[in-house]
Amino acid sequence: MRVSGPSRPLFLSLGLACALCVGTMLSPACAEPQAPPATAPMPSISTNAQGVPDSFADLADRLLPAVVNVSTQQTLKGDSDEDEDEDEGGQTPQVPQFPPGSPFEKFFHDFMNRKTAPNAPPRRMQALGSGFIIDPEGYVVTNNHVIRHADRVTVTLQDNTTLPAKVIGHDDRTDLALLKVSAPKPLPFVAFGDSDTARVGNWVLAIGNPFGLSGTVTAGIVSSRGRNIDQGPYDDFIQTDAPINKGNSGGPLFDMHGAVIGVNTAIYSPSGGSVGIGFAIPSNEARRVLEQLRKTGHVSRGWIGVRIQAVTAEIADGLGLKPAKGALVAGVEPKGPAAQAQLATGDVxxxxxxxxxxxxALPRLIADLPVGAQAHLSVWRKGKTIDVPITIGALPEPKDEAQTSKPAHPDAGPAEKSVDLGPFGFRASSITDATRRKFRLSEDQKGVVITDVAEGGPAMDRGLKPGDVITEVQQTPVSTPAQLRQGIEAARKDKRHSVLLLVHDMDGLRWVPFPLDGDH
Incomplete structure (x- = not known):
């Protein structure tokens, strides 16, 4: 788990583990469980609200046997560049600064040389987390980050029985993994509940292995629903104040009936310890993913091939849309389902x-639809609402896109005159051979390139930087600084409070609103 120092801002941590700890918690209970058929869907039980008990002891007694310890072992070679050897920015750890001649300086220098030498001996790293049994046949749920890159995975039951585990499947996008252990007799298990019925303010219980302390029980309430913590396109977390610490990843969050309503995955913390803000994957989402992992070992998701943004008040004003609602299309994947349905940037x-x-919410809802299904989108386009039928495609597997350098072009001479948009805080120029080479733009890149951004100006506040390319103004393509200025002036004449620029940066396309009435 990556932790921040005292002077660093709060952050979200997905690796709820320290040093040797990664992962953890909870598990639901059933009264006198019956083994379901091997092909039957995962069981579900009621999660209606219940009053506060005099004690959580009886509930904890029922749940504890199904909570397990998940430990992993990984062999790292001397030249390994796995993320465990990197800092938060993805860079190799640096040797601390010591006074010249200090014995610590030589110690750390020798240590780093041994660690990074190509012929250094392999190193073994162990991690400790949690999980919970969902089937008496030995299926165990945990977080993907608990078992990621592991050479060996073992599961320890409450009675200290240790069993080797096989990874049935894992899903990076939701951080879930399904394991399988074999035991001589049916194992205690817990069932998923309906997370949609979990209300803010309901009591919840967590059981896990914080800091390696197995069988730890904590209680709290559902603090919020539908949290987006910027960990991926399918974020829909349950927030809880039940104490969750390093070593709790991968375990369940229970309601007062002993049903699993969430899988604990992340915390918000300045130091890595619990401050009462934890996040769990809702059980309804987890169940869908785990059922696919159990059947096929991987997850298939619906996809339509669009990049979207939330519609803010500024964006809505720039579009002339009232009220501000919907998902704004910022880009369309060529040859994808959206392109075939003729969706376009600027559609809402x-x-x-x-x-x-x-x-x-759109990517998550689309992902839940079966591949090949027919869906209907209600789309707002330039003042009109239209119905767009679309066939759901399969989400492509992620690709490792290596950026290749483009051959340099001879300088075509002085660049065209640039435009200085002082109120917006940036200067832009036509794309020439010189600017294409300077900012490493692709040969087919079109638009107007931002060459300078004023410190502390509106453009910097909106995340713009030199090398970003403006391709449209108010949904009209631009290729010269003059067209950029004309588009902005046209928005002023239309008495818009803001103007929308479609910007292509290193992350893709996004709409960026700029105020026209002096408010930044």
Whole structure:
């Protein structure tokens, strides 16, 4: 788990483990469980609210046997560049600064040389986390980051029985993994509940292995629902104040019936310890993923091939959309389902099969649809609402995209005159051979390139930087500084409070609003 120092800001940690700890918690209980058929769907039980008990002891007694310790072992070679050897920025750890001639200086210098030498001997790293049994046949749920890169995975039951575990499947996008152990007799297990019925303020219970202390029980309430913590496109976390610490990743969050309503995955903390803000994957999402992992070993998701943004008040004003709602299309994947359905940048998707869509919820809802299904999108386009039928495609597997350098072009002479947009805090120029080479732009990149950004100005506040390319103004393509200025002036004449620029940066396309009335 990566932790921040006293002077660093709060952060979200997915690796709820320290030193040797990674992962953990909870597990639900069933009264006199019956083994389900091997092909039957995962069981579900009621999660209606219940009053505060005099004690959590009886509930904890039922749940504890199904909570397990998950430990892993990984062999790292001397030249390994795995993320365990990197700091938060993805860089190799640096030798601390010591006074010249200090014995510590030589010690750390020799240590780093041994660690990074190509012929250094392999090193073994152990991690400790948690999980919970969901089937008497030995299926165990944990977080993907608990078992990622592991050469060996073992599961320890409450009675200290240690069993080797096989990874049935894992899903990076939701950070879930499914393990399988073999035991001479049926194992105690817990069932998933309906996370949609978990209300803010309901009591919840967590059981796990914080700091390696197995069988630890903590209690709290559901603090919030539908949290987006910027860990991926499918964020929909349950927030809880039940204490969750390093070593708790991978375990369940229980309601008062002993049903699993979430899988604990992340915390928000200045130091790596619990401050009462933890996040769990909702059980309804986890169950869908785990059922696929159990059947096929991987997860198939629906996909339509669009990049979207939430519609803010500024963006809505720039579009002339009232009220501000929906998912704004910032980019369309060539040859994807959206392109075939003729969706375009600037479209606002407001409904999916008749259900309202807000911001970043669209990728998650699309992912839940079966591949090949027909869906209907209600799309707002330049003042009109249209119905767009679309066939759901399969989400492509992630690719390692190595950036290749483009051959340098001879300088074509002085660049065209640039435009200085002082109120916006940036200067832009036409894309020439010189600017293409300077900012490493692709040969087919079109638009107007930002060459300078004023310190502390509106452009910097909005995350713009030199090398970003403006491709559209108010949904109209631009290729020269003059067209950029004309588009902004046209928005002023239309008495817009803001103007929308479509910007292509290293992350792709996004709409960026700029105020026209002096408010930054």
């Amino acid at each position: 998707i407001q409904q999916l099969d008749g259900k309202p869509i807000e911001g970043r």
